[in-house]
Amino acid sequence: xxxxxxxxxxxxxxxxxxxxxxxDASILLWLALIxxxxxxxxxxxxxxxxxxxxxxxxxxxxxxxxxxxYGSIRHLQSLLNSLELGVGVALLATCFAxxxxxxxxxxxxxxxxxxxxxxxxxxxxxxxxxxxGWILLAGPxxxxxxKVWMALTGAGHGVFNIYSMTGLILVIxxxxxxxxxxxxxxxxDLVSSEMEDAxxxxxxxxxxxTLRITLPLVTPAIIGGIIISFLEAIAxxxxxALIALPARFNVVSxxxxxxxxxxxxxxxxxxxxMPLLAITVLMFWLQRQIxxxxxxxxxxxxxxxxxxxxxxxxxxxxLGYALLVCAxxxxxxxxxxxxxxxxxxxxxxxxxxxxTLHNFYYLLFEQTQAxxxxxxxxxxxxxxxxxxxxxxxxxxxxxxxxxxxxxxxxAFLCVAPFVVPGIVLAIGFYAAYAPPPLALYGTATxxxxxxxxxxxxxxxxxxxxxxxxxxxEMEEAVRILGGSRLLAIRxxxxxxxxxxxxxxxxxxxxxxxxxxxxxxxxxxxxxxVISVMLFDLSEEGNFEVLSALGVILLVVTVAIAAxxxxxIGRDFMLRRNS
Amino acid sequence: xxxLRLTGxxxxxxxxxxxxxxxxxxxxxxxxxxxxxxxxxxxxxLRMIAGxxxxxxxxxxMDKQILSSPAGSVPPDRRQMSMIFQSYAIWPNMTVEQNVxxxxxxxxxxxxxxxxxxxxxxxxVHMSHLADRYPAELSGxxxxxxxxxxxxxIRPSVLLLDEPLSNLDATLREEMRFEIRRLHDEFHVTTVxxxxxxxxxxxxxxRIAVMNHGRIEQVDNPRALYNKPKTRFVAGFIGxxxxxxxxxxxxxxxxxxxxxPRAAFxxxxxxxxxxxxxxxxxSMRLSDTPPAARDGSASVGVVVLERAFLGEHWDYVxxxxxxxxxxxxxxxxxxxxxxxASAWLEFEPRxxxxxx
Numbered sequence: 001x002x003x004x005x006x007x008x009x010x011x012x013x014x015x016x017x018x019x020x021x022x023x024d025a026s027i028l029l030w031l032a033l034i035x036x037x038x039x040x041x042x043x044x045x046x047x048x049x050x051x052x053x054x055x056x057x058x059x060x061x062x063x064x065x066x067x068x069x070y071g072s073i074r075h076l077q078s079l080l081n082s083l084e085l086g087v088g089v090a091l092l093a094t095c096f097a098x099x100x101x102x103x104x105x106x107x108x109x110x111x112x113x114x115x116x117x118x119x120x121x122x123x124x125x126x127x128x129x130x131x132x133g134w135i136l137l138a139g140p141x142x143x144x145x146x147k148v149w150m151a152l153t154g155a156g157h158g159v160f161n162i163y164s165m166t167g168l169i170l171v172i173x174x175x176x177x178x179x180x181x182x183x184x185x186x187x188x189d190l191v192s193s194e195m196e197d198a199x200x201x202x203x204x205x206x207x208x209x210t211l212r213i214t215l216p217l218v219t220p221a222i223i224g225g226i227i228i229s230f231l232e233a234i235a236x237x238x239x240x241a242l243i244a245l246p247a248r249f250n251v252v253s254x255x256x257x258x259x260x261x262x263x264x265x266x267x268x269x270x271x272x273x274m275p276l277l278a279i280t281v282l283m284f285w286l287q288r289q290i291x292x293x294x295x296x297x298x299x300x301x302x303x304x305x306x307x308x309x310x311x312x313x314x315x316x317x318x319l320g321y322a323l324l325v326c327a328x329x330x331x332x333x334x335x336x337x338x339x340x341x342x343x344x345x346x347x348x349x350x351x352x353x354x355x356t357l358h359n360f361y362y363l364l365f366e367q368t369q370a371x372x373x374x375x376x377x378x379x380x381x382x383x384x385x386x387x388x389x390x391x392x393x394x395x396x397x398x399x400x401x402x403x404x405x406x407x408x409x410x411a412f413l414c415v416a417p418f419v420v421p422g423i424v425l426a427i428g429f430y431a432a433y434a435p436p437p438l439a440l441y442g443t444a445t446x447x448x449x450x451x452x453x454x455x456x457x458x459x460x461x462x463x464x465x466x467x468x469x470x471x472x473e474m475e476e477a478v479r480i481l482g483g484s485r486l487l488a489i490r491x492x493x494x495x496x497x498x499x500x501x502x503x504x505x506x507x508x509x510x511x512x513x514x515x516x517x518x519x520x521x522x523x524x525x526x527x528x529v530i531s532v533m534l535f536d537l538s539e540e541g542n543f544e545v546l547s548a549l550g551v552i553l554l555v556v557t558v559a560i561a562a563x564x565x566x567x568i569g570r571d572f573m574l575r576r577n578s
Numbered sequence: 579x580x581x582l583r584l585t586g587x588x589x590x591x592x593x594x595x596x597x598x599x600x601x602x603x604x605x606x607x608x609x610x611x612x613x614x615x616x617x618x619x620x621x622x623x624l625r626m627i628a629g630x631x632x633x634x635x636x637x638x639x640m641d642k643q644i645l646s647s648p649a650g651s652v653p654p655d656r657r658q659m660s661m662i663f664q665s666y667a668i669w670p671n672m673t674v675e676q677n678v679x680x681x682x683x684x685x686x687x688x689x690x691x692x693x694x695x696x697x698x699x700x701x702x703v704h705m706s707h708l709a710d711r712y713p714a715e716l717s718g719x720x721x722x723x724x725x726x727x728x729x730x731x732i733r734p735s736v737l738l739l740d741e742p743l744s745n746l747d748a749t750l751r752e753e754m755r756f757e758i759r760r761l762h763d764e765f766h767v768t769t770v771x772x773x774x775x776x777x778x779x780x781x782x783x784x785r786i787a788v789m790n791h792g793r794i795e796q797v798d799n800p801r802a803l804y805n806k807p808k809t810r811f812v813a814g815f816i817g818x819x820x821x822x823x824x825x826x827x828x829x830x831x832x833x834x835x836x837x838x839p840r841a842a843f844x845x846x847x848x849x850x851x852x853x854x855x856x857x858x859x860x861s862m863r864l865s866d867t868p869p870a871a872r873d874g875s876a877s878v879g880v881v882v883l884e885r886a887f888l889g890e891h892w893d894y895v896x897x898x899x900x901x902x903x904x905x906x907x908x909x910x911x912x913x914x915x916x917x918x919a920s921a922w923l924e925f926e927p928r929x930x931x932x933x934x
Binding site for chain 2: 192194195197198199200201202203204205208212213216217219307
């Protein structure tokens with residue numbers, strides 16, 4: 001009897017509990033996720049806007065910050081400089097990327113695999129390392145290119161000066177053109193050969209077909225690339241700090257950094273960062289306007305085979321151009337960086353008696369902070385990647401299975417940091433979480449939180465794409481056989497997603513290891529990371545040790561990327577982001 | 579007058595012979611279909627005519643001028659042909675009007691003339707009201723009409739169509755078959771049409787070339803192809819059929835339970851040995867009473883094994899009482915003979931096609 005009544009109670013209880021659980025679980029989940037996203041994204045951005053309108057000490061409403069931020073010619077000039085930089089980089093990067101993307105995707109140019117590899121190498125090279133390479137290459141008089149020029153012509157001084165706007169544009173363009181390349185080539189891969197065949201048979205030759213049909217078809221991708229490289233260029237901190245400051249001009253990011261010199265003026269920085277935010281939002285709005293109602297996704301049927309255009313002798317011209325771009329972006333800077341890393345003094349050139357391992361020895365064994373810094377970098381990046389992937393997977397799951405109402409809001413919040421420049425996000429984080437009550441300034445937590453937010457869009461798009469590729473019926477088959485949702489996730493979903501999650505992890509990890517723009521505002525004395533240390537070393541002018549540190553960073557990232565691609569299959573980084 | 583001529587054309591991909599020694603000749607203004615199952619080499623043949631693929635052997639000539647040969651080929655953009663693709667390949671970045679005008683612009687025709695001809699062409703395909711639309715805003719059938727207009731407006735020497743209806747739904751497909759034929763009757767463009775759908779080929783074509791394993795099995799007009807298939811493959815691919823085997827002794831051909839005089843057949847049946855015939859299910863008459871003996875026909879007693887009522891007709895499977903091989907017979911919906919009953923099946927030699 002007792003058993004029986006117990007059963008009855010259990011049934012009643014479980015009926016009620018089930019209802020509560022069904023009701024609460026999803027709402028709790030929804031609230032928890034939105035709270036996390038509010039903490040990571042909404043609050044910092046709101047704090048940024050609010051504090052730009054507050055008096056420093058009293059917190060009262062004021063427009064004084066804007067007056068100070070925009071009240072000087074110098075500050076306005078920096079804004080103009082940033083625009084010039086952005087436009088220059090976007091155009092130059094397009095000139096680098098589009099012909100190479102076309103040659104690789106549509107023609108019989110030789111050496112495609114190698115060129116692709118080099119573009120990938122340019123992609124994983126942090127812009128500030130590229131900048132240092134170019135300082136060694138084209139520093140006035142002492143740079144390698146200038147020395148070669150003087151030796152060849154007997155001239156008394158060099159012709160190249162990297163410390164100029166042109167130099168800065170070149171340096172950023174050679175490291176940001178892979179974005180345009182990836183966008184354009186993956187779009188070109190989707191254009192059916194029939195589109196070109198249709199123009200051929202009507203009488204159009206290769207050049208006309210390419211200009212009138214192929215490239216217009218991938219305009220959205222090219223515009224996307226232009227916008228990304230523009231935004232990247234104006235938000236970048238490292239390369240401008242290394243090149244613009246010695247050249248005695250400022251851009252917005254370097255100016256923002258100066259607001260953080262003692263005494264720290266967060267409110268003015270917040271006010272001054274508004275244009276970056278506005279331009280970014282404007283750009284994405286503009287992109288939608290330009291595209292308008294034209295359809296660009298090619299209407300494809302079963303389609304014929306992909307035919308590569310035979311370029312004849314022109315294929316060697318294309319290869320030459322591709323190798324030139326690779327030389328500017330990878331061969332030359334990497335060569336001089338390697339030389340400096342193994343040199344006693346880089347200016348003494350390539351000779352055996354200049355060769356040394358001391359720079360590495362110094363970093364790994366003598367210098368007390370370097371080891372900690374290297375460890376910090378990889379630990380923070382790994383934790384960031386785990387955090388970003390877990391969060392975005394949970395949200396992507398909730399969104400794709402529509403577990404809660406308005407789940408699209410969650411998706412939107414996840415990709416929102418994409419339109420917030422890293423430097424602006426960092427200032428927002430600083431404004432929101434550096435002061436009490438949280439007082440996170442100088443902790444690892446604030447860095448990891450900042451990085452997680454910054455790379456959440458990458459993690460989210462990867463996880464969502466992975467989830468989309470899995471038919472919900474896979475899970476439903478588990479549920480109908482009596483398995484719970486959690487069991488279905490554990491036994492079916494996660495194993496199926498393993499590869500794409502590992503790919504997403506690497507996609508977050510690699511940029512996190514080289515992140516400087518947001519790190520520079522959030523690091524404390526004990527939480528320095530490699531990128532910040534590189535920057536400090538460059539201020540000391542210690543290029544040999546700096547190069548060695550850069551080589552360590554590159555070797556570790558490339559090793560991880562290589563292991564990743566071995567595990568996941570080639571080209572995981574060059575796939576289309578959806 | 580011969581316009582397009584393929585002589586001994588072959589295409590080899592590694593060890594795979596995609597197209598095997600094809601001969602085909604099209605008269606000016608003729609509409610010929612290449613019909614066959616997937617992988618039979620029909621699309622490869624079409625792409626060789628277009629110039630996208632070079633033949634391994636053989637030549638393709640146009641008005642006695644060699645277009646393609648293993649030694650070298652005129653590139654597609656100089657052949658003055660046009661083509662309609664499986665995916666339509668309508669350029670999504672251009673409006674309907676711009677799509678249709680593209681070929682004319684390449685021919686350096688005056689602006690006003692282009693506008694007039696594009697306008698006329700869109701009128702013909704009933705698309706004038708959508709001239710300013712972008713392809714993404716059109717339905718499948720409308721995109722198909724744009725593709726047709728774009729291909730025909732340049733008055734091509736040859737129009738090539740590569741399974742153009744395979745992406746449309748069934749009703750639209752039927753409508754577009756007649757549309758394609760109507761446009762051909764209006765413009766008389768020499769046309770090669772690739773399809774795997776026999777109804778499509780029969781509605782549109784003057785002649786059909788049936789292809790299998792890279793070879794052309796038979797080229798004929800649709801009626802001849804259906805009524806007088808020359809090979810087992812053609813008989814089986816176009817419509818349904820029964821294959822029956824007879825033994826010839828010079829005077830008579832003996833079948834499974836009945837015999838017919840050799841002289842009654844149209845084609846010359848070998849005087850000795852086996853001969854295989856294709857008999858369409860509806861070209862035999864099934865009746866429940868013994869038919870009156872008629873000249874040149876023969877009847878055989880059969881047992882009904884299975885039957886199905888399909889509304890428009892009955893589908894019977896019967897077996898000759900003294901034979902072993904079942905036959906399919908189609909009858910009118912009125913002919914109601916139960917399973918297991920005895921019946922008589924009447925053969926007419928004129929309706930029996932000798933298979934070589």
